[in-house]
Amino acid sequence: MALQGHLWIAVSVFVFVVIFSSVTAKIKYRDDIYEPRVVSLGDGDKLEHELNRIRRESSKNNRGKMGVSDSHVEVHVNTFKNKNHKQAVVHWSGSDSNAIFLLTREVIDGVVNSSSLYRSLNYGVTFDEITPQNSVISSFFVDPNNYTKLIFADRKNRAVYVTDDEGKTLSGPHHTQFNPQRLVFNPILENVLLGYSYTQEQLFVSRDLGKTWKKLQDGADSRFFWFIPGVDTNNMTVHMEIADPVTGQMHYKACIIEWTESDNVHCSPLTDLSSALGTIAVESLVVQNEYIFVQKNTQRSAEMYVSYRRQPFKKAYFPQGLESVEFELYDTDEHQVFVAVRHWTDVLNLYLSDITGQYFVLSLENVVTMDFGTFSFSDLIEIKSTPGVFLSNVRTTYGIVTMVTYDKGGNWSRLAAADPKCRLPDCSLNLHMMYSSFKYSIPQGIFSKKNAPGIIIGLGNEDGYLNMQSKSNSYISRDGGHTWTKLLNGNYQFNILDQGGALMAVQPGVYTRHIQYSTDVGGTWKPVTLNVSLMIDGLLNEPGITTLVSSAYGHHQTGDYGWVVIQFNLTGAFSGKCTDKNYEHWSPGGEHACTLGERAVYQRRKQNADCYNGQDYERPINSSVCTCTVEDFEW
Incomplete structure (x- = not known):
C-alpha cells in the first residue's frame, strides 16, 4: 500500500498466480522501503532505441563543468565509463548532509556480475570511487535511525561492508552465513x-550493524515485519510467515527476539494471535499500522x-457477493x-473498511487493471x-x-x-497511469510529493x-x-524542488540539449x-x-560513454531567500472545507514570488x- 515516507518510494508488488481452478493468491501491498533509487541505462530511450546499440568503454570517472546558456543555473557533469554497467543505484543521505552514494552495476539474468561504488560529498559536483577491493557490491541499505550508517x-x-561515518571508512568484508539479499532495519x-x-x-538477526549474524528462523518466507511503534508493545517483536517443516503449509508466527547470556538468540512466541488461525496462503502476511x-x-x-x-483474526466481509x-x-x-x-469476472473494485478493517463498503467499480498471471496491477x-x-482510471461503456476522490474514496468525480471549452460531463481531463504504460508504451507520469502541498503533475x-x-x-x-x-505541450518527466518552489522538466525518449526549469510553479519556463x-534516463x-x-542520469548519443550524471543547481535563478511576505496560506478544498474530519491550513510560497524556501525551511x-457531515459517517 502506498504510505508516506521521506525517502525514495520503492514499490514492492507481491502478486499471485492462478493455477487451473484453484486459488494460490498473495495479498499484494505497496510499501515504502528505506533504500536507494534504481535507474536503468536506456530507460529514456527504450521505446525507440535498442539498448544494444549503445557502446561503452572502461575508463576513469571524468569530471567537468558543462557549458550552458543560462548563467543563473550552475551545472556540473560526471562521466562514468564503466563497461556494461547499465544500472545505477542512487542514494542521498538527506538531513544536513551533502553526501550522495552511486552504485553502477552490470546485471545479467537478475545477478550482479560487476559493480563500482562512488561517493560525493558536495551534492554531486564530484564523485570519488570507494569500491572495496575484490568486491561485487549488489546493493546497499541505510539505517533509517542514523543516515551515516550504511551496509x-x-x-x-x-x-x-559496513560504515558508520557515511562512507569515510568501510569495515569488512564481514562474511555472512546467508546470501544477504534483503536487509530490514529496526524502526527505532x-x-x-x-x-x-x-x-x-x-x-537472521544482527545487533552490530550487520557485522555478525544469528539465525532466527528456518523455513521463513519473504513476508516478515518488524514491530509497529505504538501498536506492538515490545520493540523486538517480529511478525513472520513460516513453513511447517513436515507439511510445508504456511503459518503466521509472532515472537520477541531475545539474546541469551551466551550470545545466542531465542524468539519467544506470542501465541495469542497465531494459535487459532491455522494455515494461511503463502506470501499473504501484511502488517501495517494497527492491522x-x-x-x-x-x-x-x-x-x-x-x-x-492485535486482537484475534476475523474474516473480512465484502458486499455484492x-x-x-x-x-x-x-x-x-x-x-x-x-x-x-x-474478482473472477476480471473486475477490480475498490472498497473502504470500518475502523476494525473487517467490514467493507464499495468505493469505486471497474478500476482499470491488467493481469499477466505472475504480475498484475x-x-x-x-x-x-x-x-x-x-x-x-475506470472503464465505462x-x-x-x-x-x-478528495476524501479517500468516499466520493468520486471526474477531473x-x-x-x-472542455466541460463536464461530456469532456474532462484524463491522465495516463500504469495501463497506458504497459498496453500502449505511454510513460505514466503522475508526480506529487508530500512536501509540496497541493501540487499534482500528470x-x-x-x-x-x-x-x-x-x-x-x-x-x-x-x-x-x-x-x-x-503545463507543457507533450510528454515530460518532472522533478519538484525546494518543497514546491521550483520545477524541472525533460523530454524522455529523445536525445536533447535542453532541460526546462520553472521558478513560478509552471507559470513560465x-x-x-x-x-x-x-x-x-532519470531525473532525480x-x-x-x-x-x-537536481541530478540527471543519462548517456551520450555517440555511445562512447556509459553513465553521464549532471548536477543542476537552481539557487542562482532566484533573487534570494523568502521572507514572511512571500508566503500564503492554503487549505485543501478551500478555506472552509473539511476533509476526513480535519481542516488543514498549509503555508506555502506564493506562485510568483522571486525567492526560494531553502533547505532549513520548516512548513x-x-x-x-x-x-462532521453525513459523508463522514459509516452506515
Whole structure:
C-alpha cells in the first residue's frame, strides 16, 4: 500500500498466480522501503532505441563543468565509463548532509556480475570511487535511525561492508552465513536489523550493524515485519510467515527476539494471535499500522482475515457477493483500510473498511487493471501532496476516464479540464497511469510529493475519454486536483524542488540539449541548454525535495560513454531567500472545507514570488477538528 515516507518510494508488488481452478493468491501491498533509487541505462530511450546499440568503454570517472546558456543555473557533469554497467543505484543521505552514494552495476539474468561504488560529498559536483577491493557490491541499505550508517551487500561473495561515518571508512568484508539479499532495519533501534535469503529461506538477526549474524528462523518466507511503534508493545517483536517443516503449509508466527547470556538468540512466541488461525496462503502476511492481514484460500476463491490492534483474526466481509481472488492493500491510514479486490469476472473494485478493517463498503467499480498471471496491477495512485486524494482510471461503456476522490474514496468525480471549452460531463481531463504504460508504451507520469502541498503533475488529454492514440500533454494542479492548467505541450518527466518552489522538466525518449526549469510553479519556463546532446534516463533529486539541486542520469548519443550524471543547481535563478511576505496560506478544498474530519491550513510560497524556501525551511501546518457531515459517517 502506498504510505508516506521521506525517502525514495520503492514499490514492492507481491502478486499471485492462478493455477487451473484453484486459488494460490498473495495479498499484494505497496510499501515504502528505506533504500536507494534504481535507474536503468536506456530507460529514456527504450521505446525507440535498442539498448544494444549503445557502446561503452572502461575508463576513469571524468569530471567537468558543462557549458550552458543560462548563467543563473550552475551545472556540473560526471562521466562514468564503466563497461556494461547499465544500472545505477542512487542514494542521498538527506538531513544536513551533502553526501550522495552511486552504485553502477552490470546485471545479467537478475545477478550482479560487476559493480563500482562512488561517493560525493558536495551534492554531486564530484564523485570519488570507494569500491572495496575484490568486491561485487549488489546493493546497499541505510539505517533509517542514523543516515551515516550504511551496509553494502556483496551477494556474490556472501559478505557485507559496513560504515558508520557515511562512507569515510568501510569495515569488512564481514562474511555472512546467508546470501544477504534483503536487509530490514529496526524502526527505532540503531544497528539492529533482520537479514533474509530468498534462496535459503532463512531469517537472521544482527545487533552490530550487520557485522555478525544469528539465525532466527528456518523455513521463513519473504513476508516478515518488524514491530509497529505504538501498536506492538515490545520493540523486538517480529511478525513472520513460516513453513511447517513436515507439511510445508504456511503459518503466521509472532515472537520477541531475545539474546541469551551466551550470545545466542531465542524468539519467544506470542501465541495469542497465531494459535487459532491455522494455515494461511503463502506470501499473504501484511502488517501495517494497527492491522495484520493474512489470506486463506478455498478451491475457487480467497478470503482475507484481519487482526485489529492485535486482537484475534476475523474474516473480512465484502458486499455484492462476488468471489474474491486477489487483494491489494493501498492505504491503512486514518484508521481505515483502502483495498482493491480482483474478482473472477476480471473486475477490480475498490472498497473502504470500518475502523476494525473487517467490514467493507464499495468505493469505486471497474478500476482499470491488467493481469499477466505472475504480475498484475491496477490504475490507482495516492496523491502524496494532499491527504485523502487518490486518482484512478475506470472503464465505462465507451472508454476509460480518470476519477478523483478528495476524501479517500468516499466520493468520486471526474477531473475538471484545463480548457474551459472542455466541460463536464461530456469532456474532462484524463491522465495516463500504469495501463497506458504497459498496453500502449505511454510513460505514466503522475508526480506529487508530500512536501509540496497541493501540487499534482500528470500526463494526459482533455476529451470524453482517455485517448491512447493522440498526443498527450502535461498538466498541473496547485489545489490538490480541483483545478488544472496545461503545463507543457507533450510528454515530460518532472522533478519538484525546494518543497514546491521550483520545477524541472525533460523530454524522455529523445536525445536533447535542453532541460526546462520553472521558478513560478509552471507559470513560465526557461531552458538550460547543454553543449552536448544526451538521452536522459532519470531525473532525480533528494527525497525530501528541500534543495534546489537536481541530478540527471543519462548517456551520450555517440555511445562512447556509459553513465553521464549532471548536477543542476537552481539557487542562482532566484533573487534570494523568502521572507514572511512571500508566503500564503492554503487549505485543501478551500478555506472552509473539511476533509476526513480535519481542516488543514498549509503555508506555502506564493506562485510568483522571486525567492526560494531553502533547505532549513520548516512548513507550518495548522490542523483543527471540524464538524462532521453525513459523508463522514459509516452506515
